[in-house]
Amino acid sequence: MNVIEKLNKLRLERNMSVYRLAELSGINQSTLANTFSRGTVPSVKHLELLCETLGVTLAQFFTEDEKPMSLSQQEIKLINNYRRLPESIKNSLANIINSIPDIQN
Numbered sequence: 001m002n003v004i005e006k007l008n009k010l011r012l013e014r015n016m017s018v019y020r021l022a023e024l025s026g027i028n029q030s031t032l033a034n035t036f037s038r039g040t041v042p043s044v045k046h047l048e049l050l051c052e053t054l055g056v057t058l059a060q061f062f063t064e065d066e067k068p069m070s071l072s073q074q075e076i077k078l079i080n081n082y083r084r085l086p087e088s089i090k091n092s093l094a095n096i097i098n099s100i101p102d103i104q105n
Contacts, residue, residue: 025053
């Protein structure tokens with residue numbers, strides 16, 4: 001499956017319009033429309049944004065054998081907010097989460 005087909009498949013699986021994908025990813029709508037209609041392969045930067053918006057990593061996107069793990073919009077928002085935190089707060093959150101008995105390894 002090529003890049004455009006895979007992006008389109010992931011987008012449709014999430015019942016997401018090109019307009020909504022553009023809005024959530026921050027990519028210009030006409031740029032994204034051209035990507036799908038003309039088969040223009042997006043830049044790596046845009047592909048990263050699209051994957052993040054669609055809830056998959058670049059590695060998952062390019063893995064053929066495994067089904068990509070989907071993230072909900074809430075999970076995506078949590079991850080994006082987490083990435084903006086200072087390291088000290090990230091460590092504190094990790095300690096709190098790891099102390100919950102039901103999710104320990």
